[in-house]
Amino acid sequence: MRKNCGFTLVELIVVMVLMGILASTLAVFFRPAMDAFFDARRRADMTDATDTALRRMAQDIRRAVPNSLNVIDGTTADGNAACLQIVPTIGGGRYRTDIDTAVPATAALNLDSAAPFRLNVLAQQGNAPAANDFVVINNQNGDDVYNGASRASIINVGPPLTLNANPTASGYMGGRFQLVANAESSVMYTCANNQLTRRVFNGAPARRLACEVDGALVAGNVGECTFTYDAAGATFGLLTLRLVMRDVAAGESVTLGYGIHMDNTP
Numbered sequence: 001m002r003k004n005c006g007f008t009l010v011e012l013i014v015v016m017v018l019m020g021i022l023a024s025t026l027a028v029f030f031r032p033a034m035d036a037f038f039d040a041r042r043r044a045d046m047t048d049a050t051d052t053a054l055r056r057m058a059q060d061i062r063r064a065v066p067n068s069l070n071v072i073d074g075t076t077a078d079g080n081a082a083c084l085q086i087v088p089t090i091g092g093g094r095y096r097t098d099i100d101t102a103v104p105a106t107a108a109l110n111l112d113s114a115a116p117f118r119l120n121v122l123a124q125q126g127n128a129p130a131a132n133d134f135v136v137i138n139n140q141n142g143d144d145v146y147n148g149a150s151r152a153s154i155i156n157v158g159p160p161l162t163l164n165a166n167p168t169a170s171g172y173m174g175g176r177f178q179l180v181a182n183a184e185s186s187v188m189y190t191c192a193n194n195q196l197t198r199r200v201f202n203g204a205p206a207r208r209l210a211c212e213v214d215g216a217l218v219a220g221n222v223g224e225c226t227f228t229y230d231a232a233g234a235t236f237g238l239l240t241l242r243l244v245m246r247d248v249a250a251g252e253s254v255t256l257g258y259g260i261h262m263d264n265t266p
Contacts, residue, residue, distance in 0.1 A: 042247060046221075046254040050245045053196055053219035054258040057241060060187055060198075063089050065136050065178055066264050068145050068186075069239065072211055074227045081192035082225040083211035087136075087145050088187055091126020092178040095119050117152065119161040119177070126179065129157055134180040134205070138172030138266045146207040150266075151180070153204075176266060180205065188212050191225030196243070221245055223253060235265045 061069075068087035076082045119135060129135075136151045144150035152163035167177075185205040190197050192213045199215030201208075223246035231237040241258040 039250075039252070042250060042252060043254060046245045046247060046252065047256065049219055049221075050243050050254055050256045053222075054241055054243060054256060056198075056218055057189055058258060058260050060088050060189075061086055061239060061260050061262065064262065065089055065139050065145050065180065066262075066266050067139050067142050068205075069229060069237075069262060070142065070146075070207055071227055071229050072208060074229075076191050076225045081190055081211040081213060082227055083188055083190040083192075084227050085186055085188045085208050087180055087205050088184060089126070089136075089178045090133075090181045090184075091124060091129070092176065093124030093126075094122045094175045095177055096122055097175045115166075116155065117163040117166045118158070119163060121159065121161060121177075122175075127181070129154055129161065129179050130182070131155065131157060132182040134182065134185065135161065135163060135167060136178045136180055137167040137176070138174065139178075140266060143207065145180075146205050148204070151205070153182075172266070174266065188215070189218070190215060191222055191243075194222055194246075195220055196222045196225065219243070219245070221247060229262075231264070235263070237262045237264055 064086035065088075068085075070085040072083050072085065073080060074082055074084075131154055133154050134151045135154060136145055139145045139150040141149075148165070150167050152165040152167045154161055155164055156162040183202050184200050185203060186201045186208075188199045188201070188208060188211070190199065190211045190213055192211065195217060196219040197213070197215035198218050199212045222243060224242075224244035226240075226242040228240045228242075229237060230240075239260045239262055241260070242255065244253055244255045246253045
């Protein structure tokens with residue numbers, strides 16, 4: 001007669017106890033390592049998101065019209081919004097500042113002539129201008145590009161460019177100009193409601209007096225923002241950006257700062 005093989009109840013209980021002890025031992029040694037791995041990954045993701053947001057801001061700020069920075073509120077302390085505004089450029093170049101000897105003086109293509117004002121471009125970089133875009137020349141003061149003292153609207157791309165006003169009326173003859181798109185005449189970055197947003201304005205650039213809380217999302221989980229501008233010299237200034245990214249559930253935060261030199265020379 002064939003004898004049946006198997007495990008007794010005692011043997012099964014012993015195996016279960018041993019497996020439990022082994023699992024507990026592994027958990028004691030491996031749980032901290034696993035927690036450390038996920039913590040490091042979370043911090044790396046937060047740092048990457050913060051760095052990406054700062055670089056996105058810096059990309060716009062570096063192509064801003066000189067002296068167009070408008071820091072409306074520089075800190076999110078006490079629950080208020082922090083924001084700044086700039087006028088980004090899409091290109092620029094040099095224009096003729098004297099009579100074109102290749103044509104009669106009466107047909108000179110320069111901004112010294114009477115209306116319609118014509119801009120004879122000698123060299124240009126960046127995007128090509130379009131009708132209703134803006135030419136900015138000699139923006140020495142922060143309000144000039146906003147109140148129209150240093151800008152003119154393009155009526156016809158020509159060549160030459162035909163403008164609705166003479167932005168060199170202040171006497172500037174440096175020969176440099178910048179182009180501002182009508183569809184993106186100014187940009188505002190705002191920190192509010194734990195978000196960093198980017199708001200685009202079109203039409204003639206206008207200085208904003210309050211933060212705009214709506215706009216395209218740049219980064220979420222933003223705890224604090226600080227925007228500090230130091231006009232260190234006549235030719236440049238230093239804008240310092242500071243973002244604090246928080247993960248409330250994990251009790252983690254990451255703080256990054258970014259310094260940007262801004263050219264104040266038109």
